[in-house]
Amino acid sequence: xxxxxxxxxxxxxxxxxxxxxxxxxxxxxxxxxxxxxxxxxxxxxxxxxxxxxxxxxxxxxxxxxxxxxxxxxxxxxxxxxxxxxxxxxxxxxxxxxxxxxxxxxxxxxxxxxxxxxxxxxx
Amino acid sequence: xxxxxxxxxxxxxxxxxxxxxxxxxxxxxxxxxxxxxxxxxxxxxxxxxxxxxxxxxxxxxxxxxxxxxxxxxxxxxxxxxxxxxxxxxxxxxxxxxxxxxxxxxxx
Numbered sequence: 001x002x003x004x005x006x007x008x009x010x011x012x013x014x015x016x017x018x019x020x021x022x023x024x025x026x027x028x029x030x031x032x033x034x035x036x037x038x039x040x041x042x043x044x045x046x047x048x049x050x051x052x053x054x055x056x057x058x059x060x061x062x063x064x065x066x067x068x069x070x071x072x073x074x075x076x077x078x079x080x081x082x083x084x085x086x087x088x089x090x091x092x093x094x095x096x097x098x099x100x101x102x103x104x105x106x107x108x109x110x111x112x113x114x115x116x117x118x119x120x121x122x
Numbered sequence: 123x124x125x126x127x128x129x130x131x132x133x134x135x136x137x138x139x140x141x142x143x144x145x146x147x148x149x150x151x152x153x154x155x156x157x158x159x160x161x162x163x164x165x166x167x168x169x170x171x172x173x174x175x176x177x178x179x180x181x182x183x184x185x186x187x188x189x190x191x192x193x194x195x196x197x198x199x200x201x202x203x204x205x206x207x208x209x210x211x212x213x214x215x216x217x218x219x220x221x222x223x224x225x226x227x228x229x
Contacts, residue, residue, distance in 0.1 A: 035218070037166075044207075044209065044220060044221075044222050044223045045158070045160075045166060045209055045211075045220045045223075046220065047211070047217055047218040047219065047220060050216065050218070059216040059217075061217050062123075062217070095165065095166070100168070100171055106171065106172075106213075107154075107213040107218060108156035108168060108171045108211065108213050109156070109158070109166070109168060109211075110168050110171075110177070111168075112165045112166055112167075113165070114165060115165060
């Protein structure tokens with residue numbers, strides 16, 4: 001079965017960096033685009049970024065553009081999110097999510113990881 | 123960017139009631155709309171995609187309709203396990219915006 005396991009969250013000071021990872025299993029990782037979605041405490045869902053199945057195309061929400069970088073290693077079935085210049089408003093649970101269909105055929109989030117909490121605080 | 127507006131933001135209904143949640147896009151998105159359910163303290167779960175296609179394993183009391191700018195999620199007979207927050211999301215193009223959510227409670 002599809003499994004997504006995030007790691008790398010924690011407490012970090014404003015202005016510092018953090019890298020999240022998402023280990024995927026149970027499907028052919030290299031066939032699917034992947035996303036990061038976040039949820040601030042007590043708030044709604046916010047889409048953050050997407051990377052195409054081959055890693056060649058990446059798009060970001062305006063709120064993180066220029067600070068966050070999504071990447072993937074298809075040989076390791078792992079998705080990454082490099083977060084730089086972190087701000088208090090980046091505090092959230094970060095979920096990785098798999099698309100509904102292969103090769104960009106369904107950009108909704110069919111499968112979600114359990115999430116990893118990032119807290120930006122001095 | 124296209125904005126997604128959900129209404130109501132919260133509702134309280136009795137077990138067995140028919141519940142309707144609406145989602146409006148600021149521009150047409152064809153049928154590129156998904157609905158998610160998030161139970162308290164849990165991970166979001168996909169309910170419906172392509173506006174009206176039920177995800178595998180989702181109870182048939184859930185249904186979706188609409189196209190263009192106006193969409194509806196209906197729970198035909200509310201059950202206690204349906205308590206949670208429901209989100210719509212457009213996915214025709216980036217950014218893949220979510221609606222603000224509708225919190226469903228039992229009266």
